[in-house]
Amino acid sequence: MQIYWIKAQAPRRVLALVKHLGLAADFIEVDLMGGGLKAPAYAALNPNLKAPTLVDGDMVLWESSAIMAYLCIKAGSDMWPAHNPAEQVQVLQWLSWCDHHWSPAVGPFYFEHVVKATFRFAETDRSALVGKDKELQKLAKVLDDHLAGRDYLACGRLTIADFQVASMANYWRESEMPFDGFPNLTAWLERLKQIPAWADPWPADGQVAA
Template sequence: MKIYWIRAQAPRRVLALAKHLGIEAELVEKDVVTGELKAPDYVALNPNMKVPTLVDGDLVLWESSAIMAHLCIKAGSDMWPAQNPAEQVEVLRWLSWNDCHWSPAVGPFYFEHIVKATFGIGAPDRESLRKKAPDLLKCAEVLDGHLENRTYVACGRLTIADFQLASMANYWRESEMPLEPFPHIARWIDELKRIPAWADPWPTEAAAQSGRAQHA
């Protein structure tokens, strides 16, 4: 099994899950700056020219939620409830809510503060973020209310929905997301950070260099 990644939020949740489940995979870091995501051999795997991408035998998967479900099935983990249709629906609800509402709301803050800093593409545009705050506050009210009496987002336990929703919100303080009025979201994020694989999902430098060398 191979997982192609860069240091960004979608690969982060896949790498964290693989590490949490103890799944052995070759972790291949791609270089965005030199255009490796646009190389013909990579485009043949992922025509979106994004990461993560998983290759497991003849199976090629992109989209992090699908990859996470596959990893859970491989590991027999109920973080994706493969044997429980009702719980699948519950997890899917929050994956969909993330993609349609939460991610677009937190994404601009994450991009301006984290992505720009990671790839050296300029200072954050705080003026543009002021206009984005109302959407974030609206979504945060929904999530905070849901988490008031819950430790996890779905099914009463840790699922891939937690990793999906937290991947950008994890950086809410560094990204200056206005989430201070939402204590249940802050508690939920801080509790996830107690999970070792979530707190430190990235491959060691030696492992990353090994993955790059094998595909140079």
């Protein structure tokens, strides 16, 4: 099994899960700044020209949530409750909420402070974030209220919903995300950081895509 990745939040979910589940994989880093996502060989795997991508024999899969579900099925992990429809819809609810609401709100903060610094292509521009606090705080309240009295988002245990929703917000302090008034949300983010694979998901060694 091969996982193509760059040092960014969507691959982070997948890399953390592979490590957490103890699955064997070859990790292939794609050179984002060198145009690796647009290289014909990579584009043939992932026509979105994004990472992550999983290749497992004949199976080629993109979208981190789908890849995470695949990995759980492969490992027999209930972090994706493949055999429990009532639980599955709980997880789906958060995966969908993340992609359609949370990511667009949290993404600009993550992009300005983390993506630009990681790939060193521009300076943080705080003016791009003016006025974006309001929507982010509206959604942060949804999370914070839900997490009152709960350790995890769904099913009363760690699931792929936690990795999906936490991936950009993990960097909330350095990204200056306005979460100070949301103690359940920040406690959950800190709780996840106690999971070794979540705290350090990046492969220690691996290949670079040709």
